[in-house]
Amino acid sequence: MAELVMIRKKKILLVILFLFTTCLFSQKPLWNYDSLQTVINNTNSIEEKQFASALYAYKFFRTKPDSARLLLNNSAPILQSDNYQAISEYYSAMGTLNWFSKNPDSAMFYFHKAYQLSLSNRFDQINANAAGYVGMLFKIKGNIDSALYYLQHTINVCDRINNSYLANKAHYDIAAVYSQLGKHEISLRHYLAALKIQEEDQDSVRIIYTYNGLGNAYKNLKKKEKSRSYYLKSIRLDSLSPKVDQRVNNYTNLGLLYESSFKNIDSALFYYFSAMHLMPENDISSSKIVLLVNIGNAYYARLDFRKALNYYNESMQYDYTRSNPYLTSAILINKSLIYFELHKYDSAYALGREGLRLAEKIKAPDWQINAHQTLFRLDSACGKFNNAIEHLQAKYAIIDTVYNKDNLNRVSELEVIYETEKKDALNKSLLENNTLAQRVIKNQRYIILSVIVTCCLFILLVFSVLRSGRKQRIINRKLKLVNEESIEKNKVIDEKNQLLIEQNQQLTKLNETKDKFFSVISHDLRGPFNALLGYLELLNTEYDSLSEPDKKNMLKAIHKSSTNTYNLLVNLLDWARTQRGLIVNESEVLDMYEITDSSIDIVKQRADNKSQQLMNEVPSKIFVKADLNLISSVMLNLLNNAIKFSPRGGVIRISCETKNEFITVHIHDQGVGIPKEQQMNLFDIGNATLRQGTENELGTGMGLVLVREFIQLMGGDIWVSSEEGKGSVFSFTLPLNQA
Incomplete structure (x- = not known):
């Protein structure tokens, strides 16, 4: 099967990926046609004859569709019976006939009926077959979510009933869908699953197709040598098989590989035209349309825009192209780029917008990236810089979503530093484990020696008892000392074991902290x-x-x-x-009123800009034990948040109350409030996100996380009470100075 090409020219990535054919294999006969012919000729049961005729029609779907339709029409009265299995088979046969007759709407109608009836009656084999076809029909219509659902359903049913034939076909088809979505690693996994089944069944014909698909998958994963090896395997196996001729698709894909990966346009055109010469002049298949687009892309790479446009226009003349949103979107985006190069901006913009709309509808991320890039250049050339920025940001957002490995590479240096620290801690723990093990062995030797000595002493004791009661008491005391020493040594071992448990818990916590840290970095940066x-x-x-x-x-x-x-x-x-314990609490006696007053002075300008009033209701001469830098950072973070999320003209109050050995400070605002489901985890790093204020002010998303860490470091606690639309109250405690 042929695949469309990826072009990079003047920093523009023109991506048109794999176009899969809608069906790889013909319907496999699950019955003996001679036996069916015997039933049709000899049975006296009308219902049996109708059922056999419906199954016998499969023999003629490709070669004599009119004969197949006549047989199915003769079988139609079976729909009036209560034989649900026969009815399901009839619907499935009608769907298959319309599939090969290129009537996708009618095929969808009958296959969906077969799917529903077989599902409710647990006819698993009919159900799996119908679901597979429904999935591919949804793919043709551009409904990717439904396509994935039905194809995965087929795989699940086949795994349950151990049907390798239908599972093989479903793995192959779902690989095509994931390739269209740009999820090439998942696509590769399904191709390999299909190949495993085919090799077990020694099915060389289907292996030809799957080698071709693997070549496409490895090309998309930037493994060009492996891609070329699978294309060549497909060609070699194709030359040995009289049942199939896939030279057109293999030559097309080799041309694509030379163009997109090896950057050899001459070799690419050689293979493209070799494939074209093998096609009949009146061929209107999807393979020819794909080939026309790829030739146009090659001429675009040569900067021969007029010739490229001619091939794109020729590919749009076919009804199949216009009915396929996947193909249409690709060609429209290509033509938009050509018109841009020819300075026909109005035509380029109209084609680019329509191509983007179709790409979003069929969820083709590579198409969307290229469309946004083209529209970015168009808007920039026309002076529409705000629109240009929006398209560029949309492009990067899709790249971040689809190619998330790039995001991981951006923080790889930090991960190396962190993993080094983690390994150091682990090595230290292992060293302590080793030391402890040596001590345990040494203690065991002492215990064994003690037992031996004890036995010797016991023997001596037997004789000593006869000789002297005084000597017996001395020996008893010695035995007691030995036992006490053993008990002490066991206690030491228990303590070391407990220490090891605590160190393992610390390592686990370190690992969780690392995960949270890099999660915030990859999300908020x-x-x-x-x-x-x-x-x-x-x-x-x-x-x-x-x-x-x-x-x-x-x-x-x-x-x-x-x-x-x-x-x-x-x-x-x-x-x-x-x-990591690098920030410590250097506590001193501080006046809470003065801390509040100095914090208000720092943020007053921000509050004045929003006509907000800051009120210090903390009484003077209330002394707390706290670190000056930490408590100042806490107050500034909370006051800045209150200003940020309060409307213009609002009032922000700072009050306090004392109870027992603690002071509780409250910061009241009249802001937008916080939903209840967010309040419980508001201070966790896993929930730290960038939020805009009432006038679109930006924050870091980490302020409240640091506030809680600093408060806990000073021996206090923090919480929030809030109601949406009515403001929030952030409260925290600190130890009072009792002197």
């Missing part, structure tokens, strides 16, 4: 960096065409995003230091 990349790319590509106000606004946005990203990194590193 992605957005700011995407915005920075967008503005910087726009400045880099369109600097001369931007006005001075536009440049200043973009620089302000870059400065604002950079500052927020820096604050997030500082908070993350502070949090990490608390987890």
